Amino acid sequence: MKKVALSEIKDDLSKYIRLAETEEIVITRHGKPAGVLAGFSSDDDWLEYQLENDPRFLDRIERARRSLRGGKGDVRPDAVRRGKRG
Structure with a gap:
C-alpha cells in the first residue's frame, strides 16, 4: 500500500489510477489518511x-x-x- 499526498495525486491522476490497478493508494491530506484509491484489473x-x-x-x-x-x-x-x- 502506497501513501501519496492529495496535491501529488491532483498533479498526475492518470499515473495513480494506473498504479491503483496493482496496489491500493492511501491519499493523505495534511499528512493524515483521507481516502483510498483502488483500481480494478478486470x-x-x-x-x-x-x-x-x-x-x-x-x-x-x-x-x-x-x-x-x-x-x-x-x-x-x-x-x-x-x-x-x-
Whole structure:
C-alpha cells in the first residue's frame, strides 16, 4: 500500500489510477489518511466491488445467514451445483 499526498495525486491522476490497478493508494491530506484509491484489473473486480457495497445485496446475504443459523435452510452440495435449495 502506497501513501501519496492529495496535491501529488491532483498533479498526475492518470499515473495513480494506473498504479491503483496493482496496489491500493492511501491519499493523505495534511499528512493524515483521507481516502483510498483502488483500481480494478478486470470487470469481475468491478462487479465484486459493486456487490460488496450494495446495501440491498448485503441485506439479502444477512437475511440468508440468519435463516440458515435459525435452522430454516439446508444447503447441500448437490443442490448448490444444480442451483437449487434443499
